[in-house]
Amino acid sequence: MAINFSGTNGNDVIFGSSDNDTLRGLDGDDKLFGGDGDDFLDGGFGFDTIDGGVGTDTTSYAFFSGPIDANLSTGVVRFPGNSTLTDTLVSIENLIGTAGNDTIVGNDANNVLSGGDGDDFLDGGFGFDTIDGGVGTDTTSYAFFSGPIDANLSTGVVRFPGNSTLTDTLVSIENLIGTAGNDTIVGNDANNVLSGGDGDDFLDGGFGFDTIDGGVGTDTTSYAFFSGPIDANLSTGVVRFPGNSTLTDTLVSIENLIGTAGNDTIVGNDANNVLNGGAGDDYIKGGSGQDVLYGDAGADKFVFDSFYDGVDIIKDFEWKEADKIQISKYGFGATSNSQFSYDYNNGNLSYNGSLFATIENKPSGFSTNLDIVLV
Numbered sequence: 001m002a003i004n005f006s007g008t009n010g011n012d013v014i015f016g017s018s019d020n021d022t023l024r025g026l027d028g029d030d031k032l033f034g035g036d037g038d039d040f041l042d043g044g045f046g047f048d049t050i051d052g053g054v055g056t057d058t059t060s061y062a063f064f065s066g067p068i069d070a071n072l073s074t075g076v077v078r079f080p081g082n083s084t085l086t087d088t089l090v091s092i093e094n095l096i097g098t099a100g101n102d103t104i105v106g107n108d109a110n111n112v113l114s115g116g117d118g119d120d121f122l123d124g125g126f127g128f129d130t131i132d133g134g135v136g137t138d139t140t141s142y143a144f145f146s147g148p149i150d151a152n153l154s155t156g157v158v159r160f161p162g163n164s165t166l167t168d169t170l171v172s173i174e175n176l177i178g179t180a181g182n183d184t185i186v187g188n189d190a191n192n193v194l195s196g197g198d199g200d201d202f203l204d205g206g207f208g209f210d211t212i213d214g215g216v217g218t219d220t221t222s223y224a225f226f227s228g229p230i231d232a233n234l235s236t237g238v239v240r241f242p243g244n245s246t247l248t249d250t251l252v253s254i255e256n257l258i259g260t261a262g263n264d265t266i267v268g269n270d271a272n273n274v275l276n277g278g279a280g281d282d283y284i285k286g287g288s289g290q291d292v293l294y295g296d297a298g299a300d301k302f303v304f305d306s307f308y309d310g311v312d313i314i315k316d317f318e319w320k321e322a323d324k325i326q327i328s329k330y331g332f333g334a335t336s337n338s339q340f341s342y343d344y345n346n347g348n349l350s351y352n353g354s355l356f357a358t359i360e361n362k363p364s365g366f367s368t369n370l371d372i373v374l375v
Contacts, residue, residue, distance in 0.1 A: 002020050003016050003019070003023065004022045005021075007030055008027075009026055009027035012031070013030070014031070014032050015033045016033060016034045017036075017037065018036035019037045020037040020038045020040075021037060021039045023041050024041075024042045025043040025046070025048055026044040027045045028044070028046045029046040030043050030046060031051075032050050034053040036053060037054075038056045039052055039055060040059075040060070041058070042060045043059070050087060050089050050090070051089075051091055052091040052092045052093065056110075057091060058093070058094035059089060062096050062097070064098045064100075066100050067080055067100030067101045067102050067118065068102050070104050070105065071104075071105040072089060072095065072107040073108075075088055075089045093110065094112040094113070095111070095114070096116060097113075097118070098117075099116055101121075102115055102118060102122075103121045104120065104121070105125060107125050108125060108126045110128040111125065113132070114132045115132065115136070118134075118135075119138060119139075120133055120134065120139070122138065122139070122141075130171070131173060133173045137175065138172060139173070139175035139193070141176070142179045143180075145179045146180055147161070150183070150184045151176055151178070151183070151186065152186040153187050153206070154188040154206060156171055157169065157170070158170060174191065174192055175195075176192070176195070177195045178195060178196045178197045178215075179199065180197055182199040182200045182201060183197070184201070185201065185204070186203075186206060187204065187206040188206050188208075189206060192205050192208060194210065196213065198215060198216045200219060201217060202219075203220070203221045206225065210249045211250040211252070212249060212250070214255065218256065218271075219254050220254070220258065220274070221256070223257070226241075226260045226262075228241060228262050229242055229243070230242075230262070232259070234287075235268070237252055237254075238250065238251070255271045256273060256274040257273070257275055258276045259278040259282060260278055260280065264280060266285070267287060268287040268288075269287060269288070270288040271289050272290045272310075273289060273291045273292070274292045275292070275293050275294065277298070278296050279296055279297040282298060284302055284303065285302075285303035285304075285305065286309065286312045289310050291310065292313045293315065295315075295316055295318070301323070302323070302326065304328065304332070304356065306331035307332045307356055311356060312356075313358050313360055317361060317363055319366055323371070324373050325349070325357070325373065326373050327340075327351075327374050328375060329374050329375065334374055337369050339352050342367075342368050344362065344364060344366070346362070
């Protein structure tokens with residue numbers, strides 16, 4: 001028979017049954033033993049030892065106003081507001097946090113971690129975990145995991161490509177930290193902070209004022225979900241949305257960018273960028289580095305400000321769609337289109353005999369007089 005029992009304000013020792021018990025220690029340095037069954041144990045205030053025993057057991061700190069630092073792997077709960085106070089957890093699978101800014105780390109079991117109010121940091125560890133941030137701006141981390149993840153904050157599902165049966169469930173999570181692998185991370189409509197960590201990551205912030213940090217590796221962010229145009233600059237790390245003058249995204253350590261179906265402006269940085277304008281009449285400038293540029297459908301401008309920026313590859317120049325190569329007179333020292341030449345055999349574009357770009361699709365109708373614009 002299940003037990004529902006509350007102790008005293010003294011130092012209690014409470015044993016549960018083999019059923020699903022609810023045990024509360026209240027004040028004092030209590031010891032709660034759940035025994036068998038899926039138990040709910042609340043130690044209350046004091047230096048408590050909470051042992052769930054067999055079953056899927058939950059402990060709660062919802063009664064506590066200040067933050068906690070709880071780790072189910074080490075079995076230690078600390079209270080930042082009281083450096084001498086600790087609780088000890090044994091065989092606990094699930095934990096409910098406080099109204100403060102908690103740090104909650106799971107173990108290898110299938111954990112349910114609930115942050116409650118506050119800006120919480122939650123790390124489920126291994127296992128089929130459910131991570132619920134609750135109210136506030138909450139972060140979950142997979143930095144402990146070596147392999148890649150496929151995480152989507154909109155659907156609340158995290159998959160592990162190396163293990164097709166393993167999934168985590170995310171609820172009310174705004175920020176996510178990826179692994180050292182090649183992660184796919186998709187945000188939601190909140191103001192997300194998405195961190196790829198190491199690896200070649202794909203990050204999609206979704207709607208909202210997002211901060212997207214690729215970390216180490218060659219990282220890609222995408223705005224293909226967005227119907228309206230963007231003004232994205234990888235050098236400044238700012239993405240603006242002309243249809244909403246107050247909305248911006250912040251990009252950090254991003255090398256590659258995919259635009260929208262609108263008329264985008266996309267500017268690269270000093271890395272070797274891959275820039276894809278998507279549909280629409282796009283303005284695409286690789287800048288320094290050996291960049292790969294895709295205009296896709298529409299009348300696109302491939303912009304070259306300096307002859308010394310590196311040799312870029314233009315993947316899909318279409319003069320029939322009114323694509324143009326825009327050249328800075330000042331940056332090249334150019335005075336006439338006659339200084340440019342095009343090799344129909346290999347798609348090479350040269351200025352005064354020196355290569356500065358290659359048109360990979362080698363359009364047979366390309367004309368240096370008609371398709372190159374000096375500005």
